[in-house]
Amino acid sequence: MDLSDKKTRREIGSSCACFNLRRAARLVTQRFDRVFRDADITANQFSILMASYNQGGILLTGLARTLGMERTTLSRNLSLLERRKMVSIAMGGDRRERRIAITKNGIAVLERTLPLWQKAQNDVLGLVGQKEWKALLRGLHKVAREL
Amino acid sequence: MDLSDKKTRREIGSSCACFNLRRAARLVTQRFDRVFRDADITANQFSILMASYNQGGILLTGLARTLGMERTTLSRNLSLLERRKMVSIAMGGDRRERRIAITKNGIAVLERTLPLWQKAQNDVLGLVGQKEWKALLRGLHKVAREL
DNA sequence: AAGGTAAACGTGTAATTACACATATTACTA
DNA sequence: TAGTAATATGTGTAATTACACGTTTACCTT
Numbered sequence: 064m065d066l067s068d069k070k071t072r073r074e075i076g077s078s079c080a081c082f083n084l085r086r087a088a089r090l091v092t093q094r095f096d097r098v099f100r101d102a103d104i105t106a107n108q109f110s111i112l113m114a115s116y117n118q119g120g121i122l123l124t125g126l127a128r129t130l131g132m133e134r135t136t137l138s139r140n141l142s143l144l145e146r147r148k149m150v151s152i153a154m155g156g157d158r159r160e161r162r163i164a165i166t167k168n169g170i171a172v173l174e175r176t177l178p179l180w181q182k183a184q185n186d187v188l189g190l191v192g193q194k195e196w197k198a199l200l201r202g203l204h205k206v207a208r209e210l
Numbered sequence: 211m212d213l214s215d216k217k218t219r220r221e222i223g224s225s226c227a228c229f230n231l232r233r234a235a236r237l238v239t240q241r242f243d244r245v246f247r248d249a250d251i252t253a254n255q256f257s258i259l260m261a262s263y264n265q266g267g268i269l270l271t272g273l274a275r276t277l278g279m280e281r282t283t284l285s286r287n288l289s290l291l292e293r294r295k296m297v298s299i300a301m302g303g304d305r306r307e308r309r310i311a312i313t314k315n316g317i318a319v320l321e322r323t324l325p326l327w328q329k330a331q332n333d334v335l336g337l338v339g340q341k342e343w344k345a346l347l348r349g350l351h352k353v354a355r356e357l
Numbered sequence: 358a359a360g361g362t363a364a365a366c367g368t369g370t371a372a373t374t375a376c377a378c379a380t381a382t383t384a385c386t387a
Numbered sequence: 388t389a390g391t392a393a394t395a396t397g398t399g400t401a402a403t404t405a406c407a408c409g410t411t412t413a414c415c416t417t
Contacts, residue, residue, distance in 0.1 A: 064328070066321050072264050075327070080334045080343070081235075081242040082257040083350040086278035088228075088235035089374075090357040093280070095228040096375080107403070110229040117219050124365065131233035133240070133405045138367070140403070159365040159412050174213050180222070181211070187227045190356040195349055196227070202338070202346025203230040209337040210237040236404075243405080254373070271395065280375045285397070287373070306382050306395040 084206075091187055098183040102176045104149075109180060111140055112173050115150050115165040123152075123161040131207055144169070231353075238334055245330040249323045251296075256327060258287055259320050262297050262312040270299075270308045278354055291316070 064071055076082065095106035104112065114129055115121075121129075127137040141163060144150045149169035153162045165173070188196050211218055223229060242253035251259065261276055262268075268276075274284040288310060291297045296316035300309045312320070335343050 064324060066263070066317065066324060069264065072260060076257070076260050076264060077351070078331070078347065079257065079260075079327070080331055080338075080347075081238050081253045082260075083347060083354070084231070084235040084238050085254065085257070085373095087350045087353040087357075088231040089280075090278045090353060091228050091231050093375075094357060100376090105402070106228045107232065110223070110226065110232070113219060113223050113226075113229075116213070117216065117223065122365075131237045132403095133236075134366075135368085135406080136404050143402075157365080157413070161366070170213065177211060177213060180226070184225070184227055187353075187357070191227075191349070191352055195352050198345045199349025199353070200225065200227075200230060202342055202349065203234045204224070205338055205342050206234040206237060206334075206346070207230070210234075210241060210334070232403095240405075247406090252372070269395075279373095281395085282376085282397075283374050290372075304383070304395080308396070 094187055095180075095183040098179050098186070099176070102179055103147075103172050104176060106180075106183070108140070108144060108149075109173070109176060111137070111144065112149060112165055112169050115163050116170065116173065119164045120162050122155070123163060126163050131210075241334055242327075242330045245326050245333070246323070249326050250294075250319050251323060253327075253330070255287070255291060255296075256320070256323060258284070258291065259296060259312055259316050262310050263317065263320065266311045267309050269302070270310060273310050278357075 064075075066072060092106060099106050099109070102109075111130065114126060118126060118129060123138060123141070124134055127134040130137060132140070141150055141152060145152050148166055149172055151164050151166055153164070154160060155162045191199070211222075213219060239253060246253050246256070249256075258277065261273060265273060265276060270285060270288070271281055274281040277284060279287070288297055288299060292299050295313055296319055298311050298313055300311070301307065302309045338346070
């Protein structure tokens with residue numbers, strides 16, 4: 064490939080899996096976090112809380128896998144939520160283990176944030192279009208399964 | 211919606227635009243950056259350099275819009291690349307303006323990183339599947355257009 | 358039981374991201 | 388032209404991300 068050819072460069076930009084996914088993630092995250100502005104949590108924290116709710120008692124490493132997040136990244140994200148009493152991080156029988164669970168307070172935060180999530184979600188789906196979004200979501204699930 | 215219902219919670223997780231996009235972006239970025247490990251730049255910097263090449267002389271704000279990146283985010287990303295002589299940040303006739311351009315050195319870095327990009331891109335497309343990827347990419351472009 | 362291997366996790370460091378706020382410069386308007 | 392609005396950008400702060408490296412604990416093999 065010849066980078067001095069502008070057509071080649073544009074093709075790379077418009078097809079790059081990393082760039083296009085990151086850009087879309089940035090744009091959607093911005094939308095969500097603006098809607099979440101007056102909430103007690105970010106959209107990212109909302110996802111972590113929801114996963115902790117669904118997989119109560121799961122190990123840190125397992126939760127990281129579910130979230131497609133590096134273990135150490137999740138560790139730091141959870142520390143913030145633990146400090147704010149939204150999750151508990153308990154030692155398992157195996158003393159290396161960290162068992163993650165959402166707290167009552169975390170559930171309460173989730174519940175009162177849910178309407179904001181619904182609004183942000185509807186906003187984005189409305190702009191993208193239901194049909195287009197369905198196809199997109201299928202692809203995102205495939206990525207999560209395969210990578 | 212009732213969060214005490216597990217089915218509801220799982221539905222939220224598997225449909226959330228923000229979570230699913232961010233997770234896919236994380237996974238793909240991890241792949242790319244592992245392939246880029248011995249390169250002089252990250253996958254994100256690769257994208258910024260490529261856009262700076264394509265839009266040579268563009269203003270910071272305009273480039274940020276192209277990249278779907280907050281202006282201040284791009285400002286800091288560009289500072290790193292300027293310090294390493296990969297882009298130039300020049301004042302325009304309007305002294306508020308910052309005109310961004312890739313340098314000769316930046317082009318050289320791009321050229322020798324291109325094979326790594328090609329490998330990472332092929333890896334991801336192979337795992338996701340060409341057909342699935344095409345549909346996904348269309349959706350990502352729609353997101354970038356509409357948000 | 359000792360020694361080596363594997364598993365689970367934390368810390369140091371640095372890049373990435375963006376909001377709130379502030380500054381500088383230009384354009385517009387009364 | 389003085390004052391105001393709009394534009395373009397930078398800085399403070401904090402969350403998010405992940406690699407490299409190190410520690411602790413459990414398991415396994417002899």
